[in-house]
Amino acid sequence: MIKKKIEKALIKQINEELYSSYLYWSMSSYFESKNLPGFANWMKVQSEEEYLHARKFYNYLISAGGRVLLDGIKTPKTDWESVESVFKETLDHEIFITNCINDLVTLALEEKDHATNSFLQWFVDEQVEEVSTAEQILHEVKMVAGNSQGLFMLDREFKSRAGIIPDIAE
Numbered sequence: 001m002i003k004k005k006i007e008k009a010l011i012k013q014i015n016e017e018l019y020s021s022y023l024y025w026s027m028s029s030y031f032e033s034k035n036l037p038g039f040a041n042w043m044k045v046q047s048e049e050e051y052l053h054a055r056k057f058y059n060y061l062i063s064a065g066g067r068v069l070l071d072g073i074k075t076p077k078t079d080w081e082s083v084e085s086v087f088k089e090t091l092d093h094e095i096f097i098t099n100c101i102n103d104l105v106t107l108a109l110e111e112k113d114h115a116t117n118s119f120l121q122w123f124v125d126e127q128v129e130e131v132s133t134a135e136q137i138l139h140e141v142k143m144v145a146g147n148s149q150g151l152f153m154l155d156r157e158f159k160s161r162a163g164i165i166p167d168i169a170e
């Protein structure tokens with residue numbers, strides 16, 4: 001049976017992942033409003049990935065004998081100054097999530113919960129990729145700053161990111 005302290009920390013992380021999903025969905029909606037369907041698609045897929053991260057924590061907690069009590073998700077920001085500011089916030093958010101995951105690993109080790117530590121290693125690796133991707137896109141967006149043709153090309157490129165969850169409304 002999982003320790004209450006770990007259970008509480010993992011439930012908090014489910015909330016952080018759901019908030020991440022909500023934040024990226026809000027960013028997707030912002031891009032739709034700016035007529036940037038490629039960026040909107042990229043953020044929608046990112047939002048789906050975050051939902052799956054929340055599910056991964058949920059499934060682990062259930063299998064470890066925990067009880068998941070879901071909490072409210074805070075309201076995401078809805079407006080940004082520019083494409084660049086969206087990706088700057090994405091990078092900052094992924095760094096924040098990396099710190100959350102690192103804190104969870106530290107807690108699992110302190111509590112000698114090796115199963116949870118092992119489970120968390122997937123997220124440790126995933127966060128390296130998440131931060132690196134956000135850095136790369138921010139770099140690309142900065143390179144085309146003030147160049148609408150460049151932004152249009154990037155937007156077209158981001159249209160091709162494949163979705164994870166089938167969109168039944170399409």
Ligand code: FEO
Binds near residue numbers: 020053
């Ligand atoms: Fe679930 Fe992008 O971290």
